[in-house]
Amino acid sequence: MRMKARNLMAMAATLGLLGGPLVAQPGPTQLPGTQLEKIVPADAYETSLLAMPIEPESLAKYVQILMARSETTENGAEAQKLRLHAREIGLVAQAYGSGDLLLNLTLAQISREGRLIAITYHDDKAINHLLHLAETKFAQGDFEGALAAYTQAASRDPKSYHAALSAGNLLLAKSDYEQALLWLDRAVANNPDGEAAHRYRGDVLMQLKRPAEAGASYIQAYIASPFAPVPSAALEDWARLQDINVERPDTRFLRGNLTVTKGKLIRGYDPAGPAGQLSLVYLTARSTYYLATQRAIPAYRQSLEEEAAALRKILQDWRGLKAGSPDAQAFAPYAENLALMADFDRKGWLEAFILLDRSTDQLMQDYSAYRRENRDLLFNYIKSVWLQNAL
Secondary structure, three states: OOEEEOOOOOOOOHHHOOOOOOOOOOOOOOOHHHHHHHOOOOOHHHHHHOOOOOOHHHHHHHHHHHHHHHHHOOOHHHHHHHHHHHHHHHHHHHHOOOOOHHHHHHHOOEOOOOOEOOOOOOOOHHHHHHHHHHHHHHHHOOHHHHHHHHHHHHHHOOOOHHHHHHHHHHHHHOOOHHHHHHHHHHHHHHOOOOHHHHHHHHHHHHHOOOHHHHHHHHHHHHHHOOOOHHHHHHHHHHHHHOOOOOEEEOOOOOOOEEEEEOOEEEEEOOOOHHHHHHHHHHHHHHHHHHHHOOOOHHHOOOOHHHHHHHHHHHHHHHHHHHHOOOOHHHHHHHHHHHHHHHHHHHOOOHHHHHHHHOOOOOHHHHHHHHHHHHHHHHHHHHHHHHOOOOO
8 A cells, every 4th residue: 555645734833832821712704804893892992992003902802901891780681791792802802812811711701692691611610610710810920829629629529620620730730740740640540532631642742852651641641532634733743853754655556436226225436447456345245234234224324343344345445456456567556554453463464554544424433432442442553554563
């Protein structure tokens, strides 16, 4: 199977991403100019704030003034109106580049209608309160107060992923790398599927000059959230810094469509030449597997088990097809692809190859269950195939 270099995602300086308060950060949905035109200044002061050139940090501070007014008014409709106005101005501040963490936290708690959105970090009310307090202090730049609150939350619930992750993130921001690593190890132990914990851990290990361990963490981050842009970029950037070329298999070979139309399975493929013959074997195997499971056709979904069975059927039959063909040499371009796929199968990586390099939305529905039992296989596939054992 011919290999090709493929950028996972071009994103600058990913290794420096520290995040902030772990809340959703709504971004502007329109161009800044359009947003500005929609805002009606309430007074002369707002008119001056919204005049060019925009000062985003001044707008961010003004959002907090509006939120304070919304909390003191006893008129519910007026409070909602103030929050909505704060959201409008906050989005403009973001669009013009505000880096205010408290602004991000505030916007995450205001709906499009100006209603407050309750963010729940923990089912226990006392722990949830501590985590809310910690997030607010973090956003305000009170790192010591935030760390104390995260620590209290973690002492109440040692299994809290959010508390351990956030404490590690905070200590990473403070450049206290050894302590950050302890907290992030704890976060990973609490939730092995937490992408951010693995990625922050990689960032810490890079700062500690331990690049091989960092690379392992970036792989785990990708496994936790495959195809997401940030872990993809983190792995790509780490590889670039280590002078490693990320290579992924060319998966254009062996494609075909199996669909359900009016209660019947329909196979779609290009029948021309050896590729067509191999694709027919592939689709026939998928059809046979599907029918053997006796699933209701209207509920058809391509599964990982079905895809793996079809690829194994090709590996089993292709030499016979070649031997019976009047033009055996026409199969030569596919020999390398099939040999590599056979090697994946011998090493137990065929399903990892399917999920990470041949995946579809339907196949990805089986990813979580596969990862739960086969994390090591996914890790070894990425390390050995994508990174050529350079880790």
